[in-house]
Amino acid sequence: MKFKINRDHFSNGLAQVLNVVGSKATMPILSNVLIEAEKDHISLTTTNLDLGIRCKIKAEVKETGAVTLPVKRLATIVRELPNVDVGFDASPNHQVKLTSGGSNFRIMGIGKEEFPPLPEFGEEKSFTLEQAELTMMLKSVSYAQSTDETRYILNGVYFNFKDGKLSLVATDGRRLALISKEMEVPAASAGSIILPAKTVGELLRMLDKGEKLKVSFNDRRAAFQINTDRDTSGLVDSIYLYSKVVEGNYPNYNQVIPKETHQRIKLERELFLQCVHRAALVCSEKSNSVKIKLSSNLLEITAQSPDFGEAHESMAIAYSGPELQVAFNPQFVMDPLRALTKDEVFFEVKDEVSPGVFKTLESFICVIMPVRLS
Amino acid sequence: MLRTIVHLDADAFFVSVEQARNPALRGKKVAVGGRQRGIISSASYEARACGVYTPMPTSRALKVCPDLILVSHTSGLYGEYSRRLFALCEQLTPLVQRSSIDEGYLDVTPCGFKSLGDVETAVRKLQMRITDELGITVSFGIASNKLVAAIASKLKKPRGFVVVPHGGEAGFLAPLSIGKLPGIGEKTEKYLNAHGIKIVSDLFERTESELSSLLGSGWRELLESARGVDHREVETDEADAKSYSQQETFGRDIADRAEIERVAKRMLEELMRKVRNDRKRVRTLTIRVRYPDFSQASAAHTVPESSELETAFYAWIAPTLDAAWKKRRPLRLVSVRLSGVDDAPEQLQLFSETSDKRKRLAAAVDALKQKGGEGIVVHGSQIAAASSSAAGARKLGVKRGDGDPGRRDKSEFGRE
Numbered sequence: 001m002k003f004k005i006n007r008d009h010f011s012n013g014l015a016q017v018l019n020v021v022g023s024k025a026t027m028p029i030l031s032n033v034l035i036e037a038e039k040d041h042i043s044l045t046t047t048n049l050d051l052g053i054r055c056k057i058k059a060e061v062k063e064t065g066a067v068t069l070p071v072k073r074l075a076t077i078v079r080e081l082p083n084v085d086v087g088f089d090a091s092p093n094h095q096v097k098l099t100s101g102g103s104n105f106r107i108m109g110i111g112k113e114e115f116p117p118l119p120e121f122g123e124e125k126s127f128t129l130e131q132a133e134l135t136m137m138l139k140s141v142s143y144a145q146s147t148d149e150t151r152y153i154l155n156g157v158y159f160n161f162k163d164g165k166l167s168l169v170a171t172d173g174r175r176l177a178l179i180s181k182e183m184e185v186p187a188a189s190a191g192s193i194i195l196p197a198k199t200v201g202e203l204l205r206m207l208d209k210g211e212k213l214k215v216s217f218n219d220r221r222a223a224f225q226i227n228t229d230r231d232t233s234g235l236v237d238s239i240y241l242y243s244k245v246v247e248g249n250y251p252n253y254n255q256v257i258p259k260e261t262h263q264r265i266k267l268e269r270e271l272f273l274q275c276v277h278r279a280a281l282v283c284s285e286k287s288n289s290v291k292i293k294l295s296s297n298l299l300e301i302t303a304q305s306p307d308f309g310e311a312h313e314s315m316a317i318a319y320s321g322p323e324l325q326v327a328f329n330p331q332f333v334m335d336p337l338r339a340l341t342k343d344e345v346f347f348e349v350k351d352e353v354s355p356g357v358f359k360t361l362e363s364f365i366c367v368i369m370p371v372r373l374s
Numbered sequence: 375m376l377r378t379i380v381h382l383d384a385d386a387f388f389v390s391v392e393q394a395r396n397p398a399l400r401g402k403k404v405a406v407g408g409r410q411r412g413i414i415s416s417a418s419y420e421a422r423a424c425g426v427y428t429p430m431p432t433s434r435a436l437k438v439c440p441d442l443i444l445v446s447h448t449s450g451l452y453g454e455y456s457r458r459l460f461a462l463c464e465q466l467t468p469l470v471q472r473s474s475i476d477e478g479y480l481d482v483t484p485c486g487f488k489s490l491g492d493v494e495t496a497v498r499k500l501q502m503r504i505t506d507e508l509g510i511t512v513s514f515g516i517a518s519n520k521l522v523a524a525i526a527s528k529l530k531k532p533r534g535f536v537v538v539p540h541g542g543e544a545g546f547l548a549p550l551s552i553g554k555l556p557g558i559g560e561k562t563e564k565y566l567n568a569h570g571i572k573i574v575s576d577l578f579e580r581t582e583s584e585l586s587s588l589l590g591s592g593w594r595e596l597l598e599s600a601r602g603v604d605h606r607e608v609e610t611d612e613a614d615a616k617s618y619s620q621q622e623t624f625g626r627d628i629a630d631r632a633e634i635e636r637v638a639k640r641m642l643e644e645l646m647r648k649v650r651n652d653r654k655r656v657r658t659l660t661i662r663v664r665y666p667d668f669s670q671a672s673a674a675h676t677v678p679e680s681s682e683l684e685t686a687f688y689a690w691i692a693p694t695l696d697a698a699w700k701k702r703r704p705l706r707l708v709s710v711r712l713s714g715v716d717d718a719p720e721q722l723q724l725f726s727e728t729s730d731k732r733k734r735l736a737a738a739v740d741a742l743k744q745k746g747g748e749g750i751v752v753h754g755s756q757i758a759a760a761s762s763s764a765a766g767a768r769k770l771g772v773k774r775g776d777g778d779p780g781r782r783d784k785s786e787f788g789r790e
Binding site: 251287373 | 678679719722723725
């Protein structure tokens, strides 16, 4: 196997697959990237058995073949090579000679036979989406995923293709974010998956390479074929991402979304975010909450920690309802405000033990549970 | 006035309290402890003279001192005396730190005393008052900091009263045996003795590099202590519990895992009631096991979110017990401890239907037990214990808190 490749293209390709490696102890091969040379490109594949990524980069292939190399070290070396032209030459005993200008590297590889194959995937259910739109949707909800491993069902983003729309949901049991978009969902293709947090992270990293992507899934696996038509650094065809899904029943999220609106206020997103952020600066681990108080045309935010001090912020708003106050974990307030891009958001509250609800006109909802005022 | 700290240390506290209640025991060889298989938790000075110490297995204590009068624990009594003891201390200064049931620090700096002599007079009055009102004796140490005061109070027990003047700390400590310093346990003391360090002043004969190789990284702190330097404040907010724990010594060594698991579950339930009663939540469950040879092991599990419900921990009892109970040998004691006490405002949950129900159920059960006693309602797993091991508890020798009235038809109770 032998090919010539542009250093920056090679480096870019390795960067796409770099994050997906297995734990070295169980299977050393999972720390390696599978490099396959065919026709006018090379394929780079990594997997940790739960998640696999494959991308293709253009290359001048002189001799087809395949080998695997430790991906982290290889990526570091390729990035540092002195010349933009890189020669790659693998011998039958899996030793790779890497040449660039005056640099020569000889790297020990492992044969491709040991590398676990990515799952074969029949097209059970599939949809085509816009990359930019999916990015926006994922960013709108992904912060609400749970990181608590004992609640593994919540360690991901729920994709629900149903009733003429795609809904994405994430929750950690204390807050819940939901966004949906209308799209054609044939009855036969309706279905849902819980995409693991790690896959969501990788997907978000890839979703600016082109116009469209195709998502396919069944009960156990999901695959994303991401077009790279906007990429200018060597990627060709598509990036493929294969992932196991979290198996289990996602909680019935509709039941925790308040059906009635009690007090609704319109807020300047950026301003509200800044106020909450400043107030939260006095919070501590032990007293991690900000109190939001509504009175006639006034919104006040206060926070305090006994051993540090207190903060008070106020904003003029249009409000004529009853006076009320409710406390929240400041992070839960700031996360959706940061993820959104609209200038204005709606915030609905009822009383000190009922959830607060952020809404935008784009079918976005974020429900956050309060901290009990003591 | 310069900083002045008083350390109070009750003399043979449990025994003194029993003697106060029953004066016939005074001046005799008395110990408080479990009768058959327990441990001596407190011994009178007369008993100590015969070689009884704490903690010591009761069986051995009876061997070294056959005429020992053994008094079993009186539940609730010592806590009550402790409360009264510290209440008297608080009349001297509000800055009182209880470091245990029978020990504490008093900061008398801001009390307006003009001299150390004035402090001495006031503390002597307090010592007398404690003996008059409670019928127990206590020892006091007075010094410029907690470290020296604590060492001073233990120096001339019982009825000790040792005052270390300001500036006299190093001189006071110098002739004391090295084991009096905090952090020097029996083993370290032997080790240091073997290297020629017997009394505190011996430390100053050594170079820094010698000390560092003898004592490792902690040598600087030890040298500070040896000089009588201690900047710790008296912390008054220690009244809040930092953990909740309970232990049970079995009537005979038990190897029945299911039975031990049930005992642990019952202790968990009882502790959780206390947690709820204090309006706290806890995060960490620790199970400790003790083998017949007194060797012990423990394991812990921390849940991601603190809880006031036993249901948050039920599932972790078995794995935690397994992690602690590694040797294939029966157990003589098991203890359950709940720590990571949390009283921050509660974060409400979205999918809380089940936990809200459980909270209401727990509140109802707590109220019932408050009214009708422990046995009025018991958990399903405890019923199973009663029926599966027949005459069960007594046969196994397990002391049961829940009495017979609770053992009704099994079908009335759901299993967890």
